[in-house]
Amino acid sequence: MTAGQPRLEIEYCTRCRWLLRAGWTAQELLTTFTTELGEVALIPGTGGVFDIRIDGETVWSRAERGGFPELATLKQLVRDRIAPGRDLGHTDRR
Amino acid sequence: MTAGQPRLEIEYCTRCRWLLRAGWTAQELLTTFTTELGEVALIPGTGGVFDIRIDGETVWSRAERGGFPELATLKQLVRDRIAPGRDLGHTDRR
Numbered sequence: 574m575t576a577g578q579p580r581l582e583i584e585y586c587t588r589c590r591w592l593l594r595a596g597w598t599a600q601e602l603l604t605t606f607t608t609e610l611g612e613v614a615l616i617p618g619t620g621g622v623f624d625i626r627i628d629g630e631t632v633w634s635r636a637e638r639g640g641f642p643e644l645a646t647l648k649q650l651v652r653d654r655i656a657p658g659r660d661l662g663h664t665d666r667r
Numbered sequence: 668m669t670a671g672q673p674r675l676e677i678e679y680c681t682r683c684r685w686l687l688r689a690g691w692t693a694q695e696l697l698t699t700f701t702t703e704l705g706e707v708a709l710i711p712g713t714g715g716v717f718d719i720r721i722d723g724e725t726v727w728s729r730a731e732r733g734g735f736p737e738l739a740t741l742k743q744l745v746r747d748r749i750a751p752g753r754d755l756g757h758t759d760r761r
Contacts, residue, residue, distance in 0.1 A: 580708075587701050592694060599709055600690040607681050607711060614674075614708040615693055617701060 578611030579655050582626045584618040591623055594641070598625075605648055609656045627654050672705030673749050676720045678712040685717055688735070692719075699742055703750045721748050 581602060585595035592615070599613045618624075623635035625647070632650050633642045642650070645664045652659050675696060679689035686709070693707045712718075717729035719741070726744050727736045736744070739758045746753050 582706075592697055596690055596694040596697075599693075600686060603686055603690075603709060603711060610711065612676075612708045612710045614706045615697060616706045617697060617704065 578609070579627050580612050580614065581610055581632075581651070582614045582616055582624075584616040584622050584624045584626075586619055586622050587617045588619055589621060589623075592617075594623070598642075598644070598647070601644055602648070602651060605661070606651065606655065609659075627651065630654075672703070673721050674706050674708065675704055675726075675745070676708045676710055676718075678710040678716050678718045678720075680713055680716050681711045682713055683715060683717075686711075688717070692736075692738070692741070695738055696742070696745060699755070700745065700749065703753075721745065724748075 583595045583599055585591040595615050599615055603610060603613055621635065623633075623641060624631060625633040625642070631637075632654065633647060635641060645661075648661055648664050652661055677689045677693055679685040689709050693709055697704060697707055715729065717727075717735060718725060719727040719736070725731075726748065727741060729735060739755075742755055742758050746755055
């Protein structure tokens with residue numbers, strides 16, 4: 574990990590079989606934020622968890638939000654934290 | 668991450684476009700070692716890197732080995748470090 578670059582965590586419920594969702598989300602974020610993320614960590618959890626954190630701060634929590642993030646929304650939330658001036662292209666203009 | 672459980676890192680070269688390979692490897696390892704890994708981190712790198720580490724120790728380095736790990740081999744290498752008594756089923760008997 575490049576020193577000082579943010580760490581994004583995706584904690585997912587293994588019993589709910591959300592690994593593929595978590596893996597897909599990780600790859601989408603790493604595709605969009607290739608040079609802005611230090612790492613994306615996939616963390617097996619339980620109890621219906623699907624939480625996304627940047628440097629320990631919650632960006633999305635399924636328990637709080639009552640569902641999963643729409644990917645464009647999630648990219649905007651991540652952008653606002655790690656690259657606030659960045660234009661996300663069509664994600665910002667739909 | 669569950670305290671004390673191992674962290675596995677996959678550092679991949681973004682310019683070589685190895686994200687999909689890294690993401691696939693991460694998901695395969697998390698499928699096999701569901702309860703034995705604390706997390707799998709995907710780390711963007713450069714310069715042709717494809718390195719796999721457990722708690723900082725190198726398990727596979729493309730530069731040293733001259734290529735990518737065959738997945739069954741990689742699972743055995745990971746098993747030997749984090750769950751030495753574990754039978755990997757058909758992976759061990761091919």
